[in-house]
Amino acid sequence: MINWMQTHKKKLIPAIWISTIAFVGAGFVGWGAYSTGPSASETVAVVGKTKVLVNDLQQKYNGLYNYLSSMTDGGMTQEKADEMRLEEIALAEVVKETLQLNLAKELGIGATDEDIAKYIVTMPEFQVAGIFDRELYENSIKRAGLSQKSFEESLKKAIILDKLNYSLNLPVNNLDLEALASAYFMQDRISVEVVEITPDDVNATQDEIKEYWEANKENFKTPTIYDIDALYVLADKIPTQDELKEYWEANKNSYLNNDDTIKTFEDALSEATRDYKLSISEEDALKKYIALKKGEIQTDKKLSIAEGNFSFPIDELKAVRTGEFAKPFIYKDGYLVAKISNVNKPRQMTFDEAKDIVTDVFKVVKADQELEKKANETLANFNGKDLGFVTRDSQISYGGLSDGEFSMFLNELFNRPTTKPGFIKLENKAVVYNITDQKLADSSKIEEYKDTIYQSAFSIKNTELTNNLLDILQKRYPVRNLYQGRTNE
Numbered sequence: 001m002i003n004w005m006q007t008h009k010k011k012l013i014p015a016i017w018i019s020t021i022a023f024v025g026a027g028f029v030g031w032g033a034y035s036t037g038p039s040a041s042e043t044v045a046v047v048g049k050t051k052v053l054v055n056d057l058q059q060k061y062n063g064l065y066n067y068l069s070s071m072t073d074g075g076m077t078q079e080k081a082d083e084m085r086l087e088e089i090a091l092a093e094v095v096k097e098t099l100q101l102n103l104a105k106e107l108g109i110g111a112t113d114e115d116i117a118k119y120i121v122t123m124p125e126f127q128v129a130g131i132f133d134r135e136l137y138e139n140s141i142k143r144a145g146l147s148q149k150s151f152e153e154s155l156k157k158a159i160i161l162d163k164l165n166y167s168l169n170l171p172v173n174n175l176d177l178e179a180l181a182s183a184y185f186m187q188d189r190i191s192v193e194v195v196e197i198t199p200d201d202v203n204a205t206q207d208e209i210k211e212y213w214e215a216n217k218e219n220f221k222t223p224t225i226y227d228i229d230a231l232y233v234l235a236d237k238i239p240t241q242d243e244l245k246e247y248w249e250a251n252k253n254s255y256l257n258n259d260d261t262i263k264t265f266e267d268a269l270s271e272a273t274r275d276y277k278l279s280i281s282e283e284d285a286l287k288k289y290i291a292l293k294k295g296e297i298q299t300d301k302k303l304s305i306a307e308g309n310f311s312f313p314i315d316e317l318k319a320v321r322t323g324e325f326a327k328p329f330i331y332k333d334g335y336l337v338a339k340i341s342n343v344n345k346p347r348q349m350t351f352d353e354a355k356d357i358v359t360d361v362f363k364v365v366k367a368d369q370e371l372e373k374k375a376n377e378t379l380a381n382f383n384g385k386d387l388g389f390v391t392r393d394s395q396i397s398y399g400g401l402s403d404g405e406f407s408m409f410l411n412e413l414f415n416r417p418t419t420k421p422g423f424i425k426l427e428n429k430a431v432v433y434n435i436t437d438q439k440l441a442d443s444s445k446i447e448e449y450k451d452t453i454y455q456s457a458f459s460i461k462n463t464e465l466t467n468n469l470l471d472i473l474q475k476r477y478p479v480r481n482l483y484q485g486r487t488n489e
Contacts, residue, residue: 044091047098048477057483059146059154061090091483097161099473104164111159116152119159170465172457186414187391189437191384194400196429197371199363212362213351220354221346224307226314229299230338231288233328235281239273247276278330285328285335292325292337299338367428375423375430382421382434389439405429 045052064086069076081087104110121132128136141151213220239247248255248265254275255268265272291297305312316329317340328335351358387396392414396406409431412424421434 044481044483045095045098046480046482047095048102050098050102050477052094052098055150056094057087057091059150060094061087064090064093087485091481095479095481096470097157099470099477099479100161100164101157102477103469103473104160107164107167109160109163109167111156111163115159116155119155120152165466168462168465168469169458170461172454172461187389187439188413188419188435189386189389190413191382191386191434191436192398193378193382193384193432194398194429195371195374195378195432196400197367197374198428199360199367202363202367202370204359204363204366208366209355209359209362210351212365213354213358216358217348217351217354220349220358222344222349222353224346225344226305226307226317226340227342227344228303228305228317228338229341230301230303230336231292231297231299232301232331232334232336233281233285233288234334235274235277236334237277237280239276239280244269244272244276247279248272251275274333278334281334282328285337289325289328289337303338368425371425371428371430375425375432378430378432379421379423382432384432384434386436389437400429401426401431 042054043051044054044057065076065081068081068086120126120137126132126137126140138148141148144151245265248268251272252262252265252268255263255271257263257267288297292299303312305314307314313329313331317326317338320326320339322340322343325337325339328337330336349357385398387398390396390410392410394410395403397403398406401409405426408426409424413433416422419435419438421432423430423432
């Protein structure tokens with residue numbers, strides 16, 4: 001058994017890492033930051049006749065959380081986890097694993113205590129100088145908030161899953177390799193002609209624009225507009241050179257060049273001056289914020305800010321209720337203490353209000369229509385330039401196309417299932433083409449990428465198998481989701 005584990009450890013480790021090892025190595029975070037309402041033994045789903053418990057879901061959540069945190073250098077937060085619906089992802093993963101475990105049980109695939117023990121002693125997380133250390137193992141489990149029994153049960157499931165996946169893997173045959181090599185390294189001999197029509201080339205009459213507006217007027221609405229009462233606190237104190245030098249010394253790690261070296265005082269002077277003036281005016285802004293809340297002073301500015309006005313940090317106000325003051329926030333060269341007094345909801349524009357926007361949109365639409373018409377006419381009377389043989393990654397300069405546009409054209413060309421003449425539209429341009437010949441790249445190039453082709457073929461083939469298998473398993477072992485989401489106690 002230990003030989004099998006060592007042979008397939010590259011596949012086994014990723015399967016276990018997310019669900020178990022990462023959980024132990026990084027500790028109990030995510031959900032572990034606070035209590036959850038349901039008990040650890042409560043059922044969150046039933047897969048066939050197998051119960052999925054809150055504890056299973058919690059371990060999966062924490063494992064995913066820690067894995068993502070390690071991939072982002074600790075950049076994972078509870079807010080980001082909630083935003084990406086990590087809890088739902090964790091539940092889906094646990095259900096998927098339980099479906100596979102049910103199948104493994106039917107097939108008689110299991111993991112013995114000896115299997116688990118042999119794997120644990122080979123894990124570097126529990127070794128000192130290359131030798132298994134029981135005390136380190138027990139302390140690591142304890143720090144993670146797990147019992148030894150629950151950790152080893154998780155490890156057992158991961159080993160069973162990997163055994164199942166290994167037994168189901170389809171081997172890659174020569175036909176698979178040839179098919180993928182053809183897709184990767186096929187060379188097309190092409191002739192091309194580029195046609196172009198920009199919105200500026202289009203004549204749009206008043207009647208056409210109004211007709212377009214009538215058909216699409218529900219898409220032309222005013223933005224949400226926020227009426228704001230505010231008091232502006234200007235950061236206008238003139239600091240001395242010594243004050244600025246002292247401030248820069250204390251904060252110089254914030255002022256970096258493009259190569260991450262620290263800027264000299266002279267180079268950082270402009271930024272440091274602004275930041276210093278803001279820092280010393282913040283206290284004044286907070287005092288005025290408190291005075292405004294008490295009604296001791298009044299606002300002196302009224303602003304109307306449209307949604308999408310990126311020069312104003314409207315999100316600073318959205319976090320508080322309408323009519324309440326937000327804490328001071330940086331605005332231009334000072335602080336603004338403000339509240340939203342009214343929110344003007346979007347409404348449909350009149351034609352006169354929307355005319356300029358509608359005109360621009362319509363000209364883009366009409367230019368696209370005329371471009372397609374011109375491309376079809378060019379295709380019917382094709383007389384393109386022969387560019388010779390090209391591959392997906394060819395780099396060719398061709399009149400009228402940038403390097404990026406030509407790469408986009410080639411990528412789309414090699415994704416098309418047909419070799420018939422046609423055209424590919426880019427922004428304001430269409431590349432009309434004809435494939436006159438095809439051949440595979442020379443064998444040396446294919447040999448150079450043989451390992452990559454094999455891995456890609458294996459991944460494509462077995463990912464499709466796994467997805468199809470899961471569809472079948474959901475019918476064999478019906479899934480009932482009983483979980484309504486976590487709640488704080």
